[in-house]
Amino acid sequence: MTHKRFLVRTFIAFTALVTLGALLNVIVDPYGLFEVWRSPGFNDVKPMAGTRVRITKPYQLARAKPNTVVVGNSRPELGIDPTSECWASEDQPVFNAGVPGIGVYYQARMIQTAIESGAVKRFYWGLDFLDFVSTGQKDAGRWPPPSSVIDKRWPVTADGRETPDYAWQSLLDMRDATLSLNAVLDSVVTIMQQSDAFSSTRRADGFNPARDYIEIVNTEGQGVLFKQKNPEIIRTLSRGGLALYPPGENWSQDFESVRFVLQLADQAGVETTLFINPYHADYLTAIEVTGNWPLLEDWKRRLTILASASETATLWDFNAFDQYSSTPPPDNLARGKALEWYWEPAHYRKELGDLMVARMRDTPCSGFDSGFGSQLDPVNIEAHLMKLREQKTAYLEGSTERAAMLEALANEVSDEVAHP
């Protein structure tokens, strides 16, 4: 064969393979970016979607045009199911825009985009204590904050203008999901794991059904999840100088983000529900033994004031020592057994999420508990905090062994911090 012919055939092989790879990626859509076609047994389960949620969720939200949006970090993403029977019919379609590990600003931008699109009628924002505390490095509050790379993925800027680089960034993101070897490998994994009942996935409505947790529960036991997560939580809470505001300030970027969103929602007439995510008793005990309980209370007070300044917002608190959070995890070696309401100390299950939705929407779905959660306002906040303190005392007195274990862990971490 001549070299010329060789080059032509090489080029044909190259082009054909790149085209095939791109087609495979678009059809299988391992990250749920295109949603051209979902078919059970072929690409309905998306095991690799979790790795790109930060990139894909803004596009999915724009495409979904939901009536109701759930926003927050991984807690609502795992806990609030858009298909729950506890939603009212007018809420549908519901989209879960929760994204693991994202901060309050990103969450606020998600809501801003939903509101600016004009489709959304109400949103539910799961707020998380740790998202608001820092070791004093955060910027004091102002809006808009300095622009970052993620801002390019929103069609509007933080101050409401059209994002100049949005089209280009979208093109780059589409390219990375089509002309990409990682995407080809992820497409292959997607096809291969369709029959795996415990494979991680994200549904088209944004919900994470936590199937990978089930596998860990079955093979290693739920106790392992608690054993792994508790030290992480305590380590985070033991960082020196945790505060809600930068030094010398009384306001932060995170609170400013909430204020901005509430104001925007008021102007747009969008119904707003803020809710404080529930934690398992281990998490709450960790807050107590690391000395952060007063900070948690201050945070709730500040949120209450913020919500009360809004015309449409309500604020719910599900973060308490109650019958749902207080069940201890199964023994380390007990495989296959799991708590009904929690995956691990930081993440509640869909079953608890359903009860929260029922309570916030006041829909009489199964298991409705009128005593679960409290709606906060400036009048009842102090009484509410007092009640939580009493519940905490009662729990710690009744669960001395578990509390002692977490306290010992906190002392260990504190020693590590003092003598690295």
Add this chain to the structure above:
Amino acid sequence: MLFNSYEFILVFLPVSFLGFYWLARWGIEPALVWLVIASLFFYGWWNPAYLLLIVASMVANFVIGRLLSRFRQTSKPFAKRATLVTGIGINLGVLAYYKYAGFLAANINAAFGSHLAFGEIVLPLAISFFTFQQIAYLVDAYQGITKEYRFSHYALFVTFFPQLIAGPIVHHGEMLPQFMRAENLKPRVANLSIGVSIFAIGLFKKAVLADGVAQYATPVFLSAAAGQEISFFEAWGGALAYTCQLYFDFSGYSDMAIGAARMFGIRLPLNFHSPYKATNITEFWRRWHMTLSRFLRDYLYIPLGGNRRGRARRYQNLMVTMLLGGLWHGAGWTFVAWGALHGAYLVINHAWHKVRKMSGRWLAGPSVVGRFASWMLTFVAVVVGWVFFRASDFDAAMHMLAGMSGLNGISIPNAIYARLGPLADVLGNLGITSHLGQGRQFVFTYLWVIGLLTIALIMPNTQQIMRRYRPALAGHRTPPGAGITIGKRLFQRLFWRPTTLWAVAIGAIAALGFMALTSVSEFLYFQF
């Protein structure tokens, strides 16, 4: 500009290629000037400000080279020597300022409590490479080896884009005659098909293999830098992953350089020849970054006296050469330690060969077991060296080595432990414990490492695959017993030819490499 980028592959390379051959119709000069301009554009893409530095460096060295030639003709030995010393001094001074000033200030400040500062100095890309190339040129001009070149030719020798950023460190004697060759002014489709094939293999090595395994090395070294205790398997996984990453990164870069040059009809010197197959450290250095080894040998080791002044002096020269070679790679004590380690390895290796020679038959015969042991020892020594090479500081390197020695215990992820059934008890009795998390990381680290080491140790390298078409300037001859040959028979019929099968294979790996460009990373050797 990176070889592994869309702008290089889709725009820069085709435009430079077409421009070169279009201008070549008007003669050699316009074509060569075009290549110089293209190469400067390629360099300036990263930081246009440093274009001035490389141009000034070329002008200064060209003028000094001319002066040296003139002094030689007029027999002025003192002036000639003074000019050479000045020339080398200027080159080393610039290199020292940009590369070592911060390091020097930090050490002086640490030793004397002073506050010496040079501000923030950004290391210009490729400065170590073009400085060494030009020092070699000056030394050769002093010795009368160089010819009277035009500035445009000299500039192309320094800046020719395939070798500008990270080598091979080329010699004027091997490059300039090629640039002048009239037959290179006409595009030859054979050169294009060979060049494209070599480039595609390099792109695949870099973008798919090196970048693929990098994700398993980086977190472990970051943990070590953060002072965390690293267990046995984690530490070895990280060190081996980096060993593979560096190999495929540098080997891939070298292939891409050789392939890109070949498209223009230019053969670059071989820079890489399956170094992990070496069964002794001397052979390793004959195969790893071969043009740097050649430079250090010709312009440092031999001028120091080489092996001509007795064994003790030879060992001393080896140590000095390797220490400076280590420092060339970066301004940091870990690089000095890496150089010192390899210097010590070389001294031990030479001493061992002396013992073997003296022992007569007893230690002379290379048995299969002996060769395997030699390879294993060499490989482990190299991996230990890479720990210093990669670690951010000494403490991080020590944390890694402590883990690799088993001082932090041996454990495997609980997700694997829980699935082992009765074997878990056996491991427990052996003192192997479990830890939470990182199960997927653990499995994929070792899958990647096993896969990549199999390729590095068994498969033929690019030069061997392309051997029928003389891909590089000179091949590598392995002394008997100095390299493992596990896959030699298996792959002896694997060589490139312009056939349909090879067209599909090259098209496929080019497609994989191209599709891996969505996560672009720099070549590791760019930092040197």
